[in-house]
Amino acid sequence: MPVILITDALIFLLILVGVGFGLYAARHEHLRGPWRQVGRSPVGVAALVVILFYVGIGLLDSLHFHPLIESVAEVAAPEEPTSTYSTQIISVLDLWLSGLRERQEKTFSAPFATHLFVKEPIEQPDGGLIRGYPRLEHGGAHLADPSQRGVDLLLRGLLGLVKGLTLWAALMVTLIALLALRWRQPFHDSAGAIWRGETKAPWRVALITVGLMLLLSLVAAEWAAKYHILGTDKVGEDVLYQSLKSIRTGLVIGTLTTLVMLPAAVILGIMAGYFGGRTDDVIQYLYTTLNSIPGVLLIAAAILMLQVYMTNHADQFQSLVERADLRLLFLCIILGITSWTGLCRLLRGESLKLRETDYVLAARALGVRHSRVIARHILPNVLHIVMITLVLDFSGLVLAEAVLSYVNIGVDPTMNSWGNMINSARLELARDPVVWWSLLAAFVFMFSLVLAANLLADVVRDAFDPRLRAVS
Incomplete structure (x- = not known):
């Protein structure tokens, strides 16, 4: 039985928006040309391939459903069996990685290990006990x-x-x-x-x-298929499975936050620069006031209020997955509220220059409506700033999730994320010997995504920057 979480619906909406923008850009040379330049960059193409691998895994993890338990034949109509579904919510990725998800050990095990990482009493054939490293139930058991x-x-x-x-x-x-x-x-x-x-x-x-x-x-x-190639954590869960499940969380933080902040940044930034006067004063006061509030404190206060609400209204949530999904959505909203001001300032400054250009002054003198002037002359000329800012902010938002989860104000502890992996691993760094593989796995996966995003951002910036295009 399919299940559509709130973030799933927003992800599909974002995909539709991306497809629509792609169709729009294909019909306009001022957008098609820069993207063509991005497609001809070897670095940009290589980074895009890596990002698409991450996106593919994230989309598989966004297709949720209730798994089928059994088919029970009704007494009155035995020819029409009824299906019984579990209350558990899993994704297509969970189904695909069912081997990793179900092969849980007792506790820590190192990468490619065949024995536990810690010593335990082992019963001998003669009934005696010795302390040693017992064999894993799944890793290398064949x-x-x-x-x-x-x-x-x-x-x-x-x-x-x-x-x-x-x-x-x-x-x-x-x-x-x-x-x-x-x-x-x-x-x-x-x-x-x-x-x-x-x-x-x-x-x-x-x-x-x-x-x-x-x-x-x-x-x-x-x-x-036969080993825990990145080891297991304290409760014996496969670290590779956790790392792959964390991809969706990182992508959701990096993309849905954009969906939240983009309308406010674009609309208010262009309005402030184009209209000026009291409109500009009000919008400047708004984002200056918001910038004066420490972002971490605002996020912490919002997450704590959400926790109180979910505790007092526990009957509204049928599963832990829905609770964690709501907290993830709320975190995206708060990050969007605290991150739109930078783009708004850039668009305000660019709109201040564009409103004094000859073609804008001529359109206004001919009596063209303000909305049409903005749509035809202002917005197309600031899209390069929007594109550059969004691609550059993506990697920063992915890293922000890791930092916020590290201080326990990020995503729900029951949700897989690189931040939660790092937060759990930091408690094990004081062990002797050190349990290092959870921290390394989170670092490698996050580093690969952020590096690819940064490389793509550099190519997009060079392609969309009008000054660089003029020089070339």
Whole structure:
């Protein structure tokens, strides 16, 4: 039975907005040209491929449903069985990663380990007890002799490489065939042009990046089928599963916050700069007052009020997933409220300049309505600022979630996020020996996404900046 959470609906709405903007940009050269330049940048294409892998995982984790328990035949109508659904809410990603989700150990285990990380009493065949490292229930349990772990990892890694290369070759042949049809030239000529880097779009970089991601994913999948490749945490949950589940949280924070702050920033910023006077004074007073309030204190106060509300109205929430989803949405709203002022200031300053240009003054002199002047002359000329700011702010918002969860005012503790992983891992850094893999896993996944977003942001900034386009 499908379940649509609030953040799921907003994610799909954001996708529709993105598709609509893409169709709009395709019909306008002042937007199509910069995006074409982004598509011809090798760095931008490689970063976009990595981001799309993250987005794909996040979308799979946004398709929620109640799993089917059993089919029970009714007594009155045995030919019409009724379906019984669980009250638990899971996602398609949970179903896909059911092996990682269900293979839970007793406590900590290191990456690729076959034994627990801590010593426990182990009963001997003669009834005696010794302290040692017991075997894991799932990690490496298929090995009769744990000393053969290295050979088994090597064989499984080679199998993953073969699968990855096969899939990559199939995708590559399909893409080259489609491009050959589009370019109306033989297959081998298209393949040679791509691998020599003679095409306008960097297809070679895109194929290499996709190949690396596929090889890494399939090798990891082969290993994860029998091992905990990133270890387990204190309660024995697989750290790789937690890291993959945290992707949706990071993407939601980075994108839905944009959906919240964008309308206010664009509308108020353009109004302040275009109309001036009392309108400008009121809007300046509004965002100056908001900036004077420490953002962390405002977020903490809002989250605490939400916690009180959810505690007093527990009957309104059917599951912990819905409670955590509402807190995530509320965090996006608060971050959006505290982050729209920067873009608003930029748009106000740009609108102040644009309202004095000749074409705007001529339109106003001819009696054109203010709304039409803004839509036709002001908004298209500030879209480059909006695009640059949004892409640059994405990585900052992903990092903000980690910081806020670290101080316990971020997402719900029951929700998987990189911030919660770091917050849990910090308590284990004082152990001897140190439990380091949860912190490292959160860092690697978050670093990869933020790095790709920053690289894409640099390319988008260079493409949309009118001064740089004028120089080139």
